[in-house]
Amino acid sequence: MIGASVLAVALICTALAQLAYKIYFVRDRPPHCLIGALTLFGLAQIGFFAALTQLEIGVVYMSMGAVQIMVLGLSRYVLHENVGRNHMIAVFMIVGGLLFYAG
Secondary structure (H helix, E strand, C coil), rough: CCHHHHHHHHHHHHHHHHHHHHHHHHCCCHHHHHHHHHHHHHHHHHHHHHHHHCCCHHHHHHHHHHHHHHHHHHHHHHHCCCCCHHHHHHHHHHHHHHHHHCC
């Protein structure tokens, strides 16, 4: 159970890091966004390593697909980006792949 919690935190850190990284390049390059992104990426890697000690590698690897869905949601609600038909097709494909792997 702890492994799954650590994995969830690592996934969230990765999604937030990607968002901070994008904000850094889209806006006036605020240094705190780059520092935050790099810190979150580092924490995520530690979390993934910790999760791998308790979970199967396939579970950890496949769960990384969920990060793309989280980034899409964060981009939509934080950066107000448009989510188009192709994005939704990609989300369904990711969820389908995760469900296929889980089954």
